[in-house]
Amino acid sequence: MSTAEETAGAEAQPWGEVTPDAARRLLLAAVEAFAERGYHATTTRDIAGRAGMSPAALYIHYKTKEELLHRISRIGHEKALDILRTAARAEGSPTRRLAEAVSSFVRWHAGGRTTARVVQYELDSLGPDARAEIIALRRLVDAEVRGIIEEGVRSGEFDVPDVRGTTLAVLSLCIDVARWFNVNGSRTPEEVGALYADLVLRMVGAERTDAARAE
Amino acid sequence: MSTAEETAGAEAQPWGEVTPDAARRLLLAAVEAFAERGYHATTTRDIAGRAGMSPAALYIHYKTKEELLHRISRIGHEKALDILRTAARAEGSPTRRLAEAVSSFVRWHAGGRTTARVVQYELDSLGPDARAEIIALRRLVDAEVRGIIEEGVRSGEFDVPDVRGTTLAVLSLCIDVARWFNVNGSRTPEEVGALYADLVLRMVGAERTDAARAE
DNA sequence: GGCAAGGGTGAGCGATCGCTTAGGAGCGGT
DNA sequence: ACCGCTCCTAAGCGATCGCTCACCCTTGCC
CATH class of the missing domain: 1.10.357.10 (Tetracycline Repressor, domain 2)
Known part of the structure; x- marks a missing residue:
């Protein structure tokens, strides 16, 4: 399902410093979701889903939403x-x-x-x-x-x-x-x-x- | 209950046109709550509580949040x-x-x-x-x-x-x-x-x- | 192979959400 | 008294939330 380039182009890479790769993908997914729906309307399941992971995977890299x-x-x-x-x-x-x-x-x-x-x-x-x-x-x-x-x-x-x-x-x-x-x-x-x-x-x-x- | 019918000329109170009194109090409570916490972070129980009513009272005057x-x-x-x-x-x-x-x-x-x-x-x-x-x-x-x-x-x-x-x-x-x-x-x-x-x-x-x- | 360690998942817990239902207090009309 | 009507509440439904737990798979090192 993963395309080669998602949301490519215009956006620079400010997230290069986020060190575990999975953590960066989760962060990027969270940015998209928060921007679309707002923080409170975004579910942790949505963030994990956008990053191609299970809901529980989020809590390996981040303590809370x-x-x-x-x-x-x-x-x-x-x-x-x-x-x-x-x-x-x-x-x-x-x-x-x-x-x-x-x-x-x-x-x-x-x-x-x-x-x-x-x-x-x-x-x-x-x-x-x-x-x-x-x-x-x-x-x-x-x-x-x-x-x-x-x-x-x-x-x-x-x-x-x-x-x-x-x-x-x-x-x-x-x-x-x-x-x-x-x-x-x-x-x-x-x-x-x-x-x-x-x-x-x-x-x-x-x-x-x-x-x-x-x- | 309203003694006077206020036509569109009432400029002093922005919510004066909301006709049932309880509906206006609920609306005012919702404005406060939405402004403080945002729409998605506000619960219907909070709105009703601010208006001094039970959570169910909201749905008498409004179909949904x-x-x-x-x-x-x-x-x-x-x-x-x-x-x-x-x-x-x-x-x-x-x-x-x-x-x-x-x-x-x-x-x-x-x-x-x-x-x-x-x-x-x-x-x-x-x-x-x-x-x-x-x-x-x-x-x-x-x-x-x-x-x-x-x-x-x-x-x-x-x-x-x-x-x-x-x-x-x-x-x-x-x-x-x-x-x-x-x-x-x-x-x-x-x-x-x-x-x-x-x-x-x-x-x-x-x-x-x-x-x-x-x- | 043995085996610890860390990244990942399926299932689900307790809490809380938006909203519904059944019912009742007050009240004017007759 | 009885009715109908409006306004409201107590209780709770199903769904979904943030988050946890028991367990599995891979990897690297011996």
């Missing part, structure tokens, strides 16, 4: 943070770095929508300890974007009266891509990324040269 | 559409009407976050028929905002290369307020509405006079 969500959420947030850090600490003006940060962040949410949906929208299905850990990661994500904006304000490139509020809005805009993307395939992740980068530069009052717009 | 969600979602979307229509069809320039539309839409999502969360994020817990009905309402919401933007482009007030994409982004920005608002009470719905109206005017390239920015 919640541990699966926790692992997915942590790895996903680390990946998102890594994407933003790469863009934020690159060479170039704040304008260019903000455009690249938004563009790549949006591409990740659109292209890896399956993963991003779970990561961004199933947060409060976690227990208190796990949720606190994830929230700490989110604060780092916020700080990264805010840093670029503050730098642009200092250099005079940006005109932003409310830095914290604008940061929140920029992140909110990017994250929500995971909710609506792919309802119809009329836009590619790259197109949405370019559009959103332009919109965000407008939001911060930056000069949008063709170089920055073309990305 | 899903019907509760359907009713909440439809009423909520109609309210959201009404808010946007009021702003879109008011007097004034596209700039002013867009600012008012965003501002009031955001205020609704922030102030009525409990309701808005259910309305905006539990959509695909509905069955196919109910979901199709809600999606139709969403298209009307989208058309309302797009209409203002198109008008602003025609009049030369706005500079928007991608009207459909920008409309999507504006709505996405507003809707996502329901996800993050109230995590800390440092901002009032009015403040967020004003901030977002300003950000959206920037996104469409409008002249932001103090008159449009204020209020």
